[in-house]
Amino acid sequence: TTVPHSGNFKLRLYEHFDMRGEMMELTNDCPNLMDRFRMSNFNSCNVMEGHWLLYEHPHYRGRHYYLRPGQYRSFSEWSGNSSRISSIRRLMNL
Numbered sequence: 406t407t408v409p410h411s412g413n414f415k416l417r418l419y420e421h422f423d424m425r426g427e428m429m430e431l432t433n434d435c436p437n438l439m440d441r442f443r444m445s446n447f448n449s450c451n452v453m454e455g456h457w458l459l460y461e462h463p464h465y466r467g468r469h470y471y472l473r474p475g476q477y478r479s480f481s482e483w484s485g486n487s488s489r490i491s492s493i494r495r496l497m498n499l
Contacts (some may be wrong), residue, residue, distance in 0.1 A: 414455035414495045416472075418447040423478050425449070434494045437463040446488045450477045456496040459483065463491045471496070 414433070417447045420426030429442045439445045440463075452474045461467035480488040 410470070412455060414457070415453040416457050416493065417451045417453065419449045419451075420444065420447065422448045424451055424467050424476065427452070431493060436465065436492050438491055438493065439463070443489050447490050448480050448488050450483075451475075454478070458494045458496055459490045460492045460494070461487065461489055465492050467491075 414431075416431045417424070418429045418431070419437075420428075426448075427444070429438075429444070429447075435441055450472070452472045454474065456474070458465070459472060459473045460472045461469070468484075472483055477483050
């Protein structure tokens with residue numbers, strides 16, 4: 406049985422490796438990161454609260470990656486091959 410996640414969500418995306426450079430913070434779903442932040446390549450992130458799905462393409466399409474709370478110092482820790490992330494959705498049911 407799935408239990409809805411009732412807590413908070415917070416994710417920080419960084420332009421460079423090791424949580425450096427420009428930072429964008431999300432607390433809700435974002436169907437198009439390029440429209441919102443003018444960036445689509447993120448090289449590290451810090452999942453502060455909640456569980457998230459990161460997608461290669463806008464509107465939650467393409468290859469996706471599951472991130473649980475923690476620090477990801479390089480995109481290779483979540484995708485292995487591409488720093489391109491175009492949309493992000495909160496994972497409401499675990």
